[in-house]
Amino acid sequence: MTPVTLLSRGAVVLLCCWVLLPIYLLIVNTFSSQADVSGFPKNLIPPMDTENVEFFMGYFGVGKALLSSLKVAAITMILSIGAGAPAGYALSRFDFRGKNLFRVFVLMTRAFPLPLLALPLAVMYIRIGLDDSVLGLAIIHTVLALPFAVLITYSLFSGIPIELEEAAWTLGCNRFQAFVKVIFPLVLPGIAASAVFAFVISWNEVFAAAVLTIENRTLPAFLLQSLGTSPLHLKFAGGAVMVVPALVFIFLVRKYLFSMWGIANR
Amino acid sequence: MIFKKVALASVLASGLSTVGIQHAAAQDVLFWSTQANPVEEAQAMRESVLSGFEGEVDFQPSETGPWLTRLQAEMEAGSGKIGVIGSLHGNLISLGDGMADLSDVSADGVNGTFLELGKLGTSEQKYMPWMQATYVMAANKKALEHLPEGADINALTYDHLVDWAKNMADASGSPKFGFPAGPKGLKHRFFQGYLYPSFTNSMVSKFRSAEAEGAWNKFKELWEYTHPASTGYSFMQEQLLTEEVWVAFDHTSRLADAFNERPDDFIAFPAPAGPTGRGFMPVVVGIAVPNTAPDMEAAKNLVSYLVKPETQIETLKATNFFPVVDVTLPDDMPAAVRINGAAIAAMSGSADANPGLLPVGLGDLGGKFNAVYVDAFERIVLGGQDVREVLDDQADTLRSIMEEAGAPCWAPDPASSGPCPVE
Numbered sequence: 001m002t003p004v005t006l007l008s009r010g011a012v013v014l015l016c017c018w019v020l021l022p023i024y025l026l027i028v029n030t031f032s033s034q035a036d037v038s039g040f041p042k043n044l045i046p047p048m049d050t051e052n053v054e055f056f057m058g059y060f061g062v063g064k065a066l067l068s069s070l071k072v073a074a075i076t077m078i079l080s081i082g083a084g085a086p087a088g089y090a091l092s093r094f095d096f097r098g099k100n101l102f103r104v105f106v107l108m109t110r111a112f113p114l115p116l117l118a119l120p121l122a123v124m125y126i127r128i129g130l131d132d133s134v135l136g137l138a139i140i141h142t143v144l145a146l147p148f149a150v151l152i153t154y155s156l157f158s159g160i161p162i163e164l165e166e167a168a169w170t171l172g173c174n175r176f177q178a179f180v181k182v183i184f185p186l187v188l189p190g191i192a193a194s195a196v197f198a199f200v201i202s203w204n205e206v207f208a209a210a211v212l213t214i215e216n217r218t219l220p221a222f223l224l225q226s227l228g229t230s231p232l233h234l235k236f237a238g239g240a241v242m243v244v245p246a247l248v249f250i251f252l253v254r255k256y257l258f259s260m261w262g263i264a265n266r
Numbered sequence: 267m268i269f270k271k272v273a274l275a276s277v278l279a280s281g282l283s284t285v286g287i288q289h290a291a292a293q294d295v296l297f298w299s300t301q302a303n304p305v306e307e308a309q310a311m312r313e314s315v316l317s318g319f320e321g322e323v324d325f326q327p328s329e330t331g332p333w334l335t336r337l338q339a340e341m342e343a344g345s346g347k348i349g350v351i352g353s354l355h356g357n358l359i360s361l362g363d364g365m366a367d368l369s370d371v372s373a374d375g376v377n378g379t380f381l382e383l384g385k386l387g388t389s390e391q392k393y394m395p396w397m398q399a400t401y402v403m404a405a406n407k408k409a410l411e412h413l414p415e416g417a418d419i420n421a422l423t424y425d426h427l428v429d430w431a432k433n434m435a436d437a438s439g440s441p442k443f444g445f446p447a448g449p450k451g452l453k454h455r456f457f458q459g460y461l462y463p464s465f466t467n468s469m470v471s472k473f474r475s476a477e478a479e480g481a482w483n484k485f486k487e488l489w490e491y492t493h494p495a496s497t498g499y500s501f502m503q504e505q506l507l508t509e510e511v512w513v514a515f516d517h518t519s520r521l522a523d524a525f526n527e528r529p530d531d532f533i534a535f536p537a538p539a540g541p542t543g544r545g546f547m548p549v550v551v552g553i554a555v556p557n558t559a560p561d562m563e564a565a566k567n568l569v570s571y572l573v574k575p576e577t578q579i580e581t582l583k584a585t586n587f588f589p590v591v592d593v594t595l596p597d598d599m600p601a602a603v604r605i606n607g608a609a610i611a612a613m614s615g616s617a618d619a620n621p622g623l624l625p626v627g628l629g630d631l632g633g634k635f636n637a638v639y640v641d642a643f644e645r646i647v648l649g650g651q652d653v654r655e656v657l658d659d660q661a662d663t664l665r666s667i668m669e670e671a672g673a674p675c676w677a678p679d680p681a682s683s684g685p686c687p688v689e
Contacts, residue, residue: 034527038507059305060312115331122339132347210332211339214296214347215324223305225329228450230304231523232504238305 026243029236037233052237065222066245068134069203072218075138076145076202077195083142084149085191089179091150092157103154106147114144118211125212132213140208145198152197156190157183192256196249203246219245294322295564298336299352301397301551302585303327310584318580319571321564330357337361337556346558349565355383355550355624356632358393365392365554366562371570375591380550387627393552394569397578397587400548401455402534402609404502404521409512410533412437420612422538424464424484431491434512441493444511450500452517453643454636459547460515461485463622463678464540470668470686471679473638474661481540482646482653489647497648506532517549518610522586522602529601536613543620545678546613550624551587620678627673638664664688 029037030053031046056062091103121140122131130136160183168178209221219242227238302311308327316323328336334357340346341364351358351365358365367390373381380395403422413419414429422430427443434442447453458469465481466472493499493511502514503523514521515537524532537546553572555565571577578589579596586602588610595603613619628635642660645651665688675686 038504055305055309059309115335118332118335119339119342122336123343126339126343126345207332210328211335214298214326214336217326221332225332226303226305226308226327228329229501230306231501234305 023243023247026236026239029233030240032233032236034231034233037236052233053240055234056237056241061217061222062219062241065217065219068213068216069218069220070245071134072138072141072209073199073202075135076141077198079138079142080145080149080198081153081191081195084146084194085153087150088153088155089157091154093162103151106150109143110147114205114207118208121208122211132216134213134216137209137212137216137218138202140212141202141205142198144205145201148197148201149194152194153187153191156187156194160186189256192253196253196256199249200246294324295349295561295568296347297323297325297350297352297568298333298348299325299327300330300333300354300357301327301352301587303329307585311581315572315577315580315584318577319568321567323568333357334360337364340558341556344558345560346556347560348556349559349561350553350555350568352396352551352553355393355552356628358552358554359386359628359632361554361556362386362392364556364558366557366559367391368394368555368566368569371566373573375575375593376573377590377592380590383550383623383626384552393554394573395590396551396553396572397581397585398548398550398590399518399587400546400610400613401452401460401515401517401537402521402606402613403513403515403537404506404524404532404534405514406506406509406512407531407533408509409434409442419533419535421616422535424488424538424540427538428484428487428491430513431488435491438512441491442512443488443492444499444502444505444514445489445492445496446499446502446514446516446520447496447643448498448500452520454639455517455547455549456515457639457643458625458636459622460537460545461540463545463620464538464542467542467620468679469622469625469676470664471675471682471689473664473688474657475689477541478657479653482642482657484540486647486653518588518602518606519586522600522606525602525605526600529605532605534605534609536609536616539616539618543618544613544616545620545622547622547624550590622678623676625673626676628667628671631667631671634667635664638667661688 028043028046031048031050032043033047033049033051036043036047036049087106091099125131125136130139164182164186165178168182169175173181204220205218206220206224209218210225213221223238223242227235230238297316302308302325308325312323312325316325330353333351333353337348337351340348341361351361369391371391371394373391373394376395380398381391384391384393384395386392405419409430410419412430412433414426414433417426417430431441431443445451445453445456461481462469462472462478465484466475466477468475472478493505495510499505501520502511502516503521505511506514506521506524507527518534521534525534536544538544553569555562555569559565572581573591575589575591575593578591578593581587582589582595582603583600586600586606588607595607599607614621625632625635638660642656645656646653668685668688672685674684675682679686
């Protein structure tokens with residue numbers, strides 16, 4: 001084995017540990033009893049004590065919050081791709097005045113911290129009746145996810161030669177057909193990736209969710225705030241409750257991510 | 267792909283329908299609280315405290331930031347969903363005019379001092395006292411053999427504590443005293459309600475006095491034998507249970523787990539005394555009804571339910587916060603209640619007891635007030651800066667806060683006519 005392959009394999013192992021070790025420790029502690037969590041030495045094999053997990057299964061409102069989270073994340077995905085992909089396409093295909101300025105301004109929505117915006121937003125939401133609704137929260141999350149959706153799809157479309165589209169036009173497609181039949185299949189993996197990104201942004205967002213929803217709270221707003229002040233063994237179990245659905249989702253969409261990175265999907 | 271689109275579309279549709287039906291949902295009283303936030307306490311509140319109320323209660327605990335923002339939004343919008351709010355005295359102060367008068371809610375047996383505090387200096391009962399707590403010391407029984415000679419655990423002085431911490435560090439090879447100086451730790455309350463009253467008989471006016479200088483120097487001595495990871499500690503029960511530290515200072519509810527888990531291994535005892543007595547700080551939690559409450563009557567009924575003696579005992583079991591109503595405690599209380607209760611009784615009943623109230627009349631400047639003490643701690647103890655210089659510096663900030671708030675002195679400072687002076 002040459003030093004280079006040895007080095008690269010070492011790097012791969014290191015990266016895997018970096019990702020997997022925290023998840024492994026989370027799982028071990030989730031399935032440990034309270035005494036084991038605060039005790040030493042630690043178990044390396046989970047003792048499969050399900051008491052902590054059962055606490056969360058029976059915790060009032062977890063199921064409802066999980067469902068709210070999924071709904072908000074799904075709507076955020078749809079809205080941010082629905083609005084972001086056309087914007088990205090326009091940025092890459094058309095020249096218009098103020099294009100560069102526009103690209104900077106797209107990012108400006110992320111320049112203001114949410115705690116600053118939350119109060120006026122909440123007042124407005126209460127007045128127009130969007131308050132405490134899944135859709136209302138999804139709109140805010142879309143605002144947060146949109147800059148990334150626009151910029152990711154912009155670079156995706158820019159990577160596809162305009163000649164492909166022009167060829168389709170000469171063969172009888174109109175602009176829309178050319179997009180659907182030629183461009184869309186090529187960018188689909190990338191779009192999926194930016195949808196995953198939108199999903200993750202929505203899944204992790206706490207402050208807006210905690211202020212704009214009360215009865216329809218998302219899982220992070222519902223749990224994360226309480227977990228910060230909870231005993232250690234419940235922090236681990238609550239952490240697992242938060243992480244596992246996101247892991248499952250990433251696992252389900254992994255083939256789109258892999259094909260974007262050019263890894264064969266078998 | 268088509269299947270996926272359909273699935274997503276139906277999710278979207280159900281999201282929209284949620285918007286439609288939300289107004290038709292049954293009217294529960296929404297109880298919006300910064301207390302009982304840890305998941306186990308929240309669960310106990312729902313299952314054993316609020317289940318006895320005749321109406322439906324939706325108990326939603328939250329962190330202070332979102333809690334306050336949400337309330338301000340509802341008050342500004344003029345309509346809201348929150349029926350009852352529960353929080354610390356200091357947080358409720360900043361809501362002032364947004365809270366309805368609770369004078370018509372029966373307050374039989376509720377502690378008079380706390381009731382007065384709940385009026386926030388007006389003629390209306392702005393909030394109803396809900397529960398109380400304080401801060402005590404806790405120790406692993408292993409630590410007791412290292413107590414300095416002649417020291418009585420129930421009548422320690424700051425000198426004893428420093429010696430004790432030194433003995434433990436010498437005997438075990440590493441510091442065994444822990445202090446909650448982490449980002450979520452309640453260190454500012456120690457300086458305001460314990461260190462200052464014990465050394466200066468004051469919380470504000472003698473902030474930069476020679477006695478205060480002595481207090482900080484004493485704390486610096488203690489810090490030498492304090493576990494260096496203390497700057498990350500927030501809930502001392504965790505470090506006590508892992509035995510990273512043997513002796514700690516913290517809020518009674520933040521020590522409760524240690525007592526409940528291993529009642530035979532841990533003891534609680536009063537905070538130490540200084541030259542001007544045994545300073546300690548009672549904490550008051552209140553409940554109030556915002557003017558925007560959707561069902562004012564149900565909300566007031568809930569407030570009245572929460573101060574009933576039976577409910578207060580259930581609340582004590584759920585949260586480890588003590589009743590504000592005169593009650594006789596039954597025998598089957600959790601270990602933490604017994605152990606904490608005995609320490610509190612010893613502390614408040616000691617001959618040299620010197621209670622200091624929570625800051626009164628600071629409004630939304632409470633955070634800045636706390637920052638004065640935290641900054642002093644960070645500069646003097648962590649940064650090693652000159653005590654005199656730092657105190658002079660911070661005293662200016664403190665003075666401008668007191669003048670901006672126009673707040674008169676509170677115990678243990680003697681009453682003042684204008685804003686509490688910083689000498």
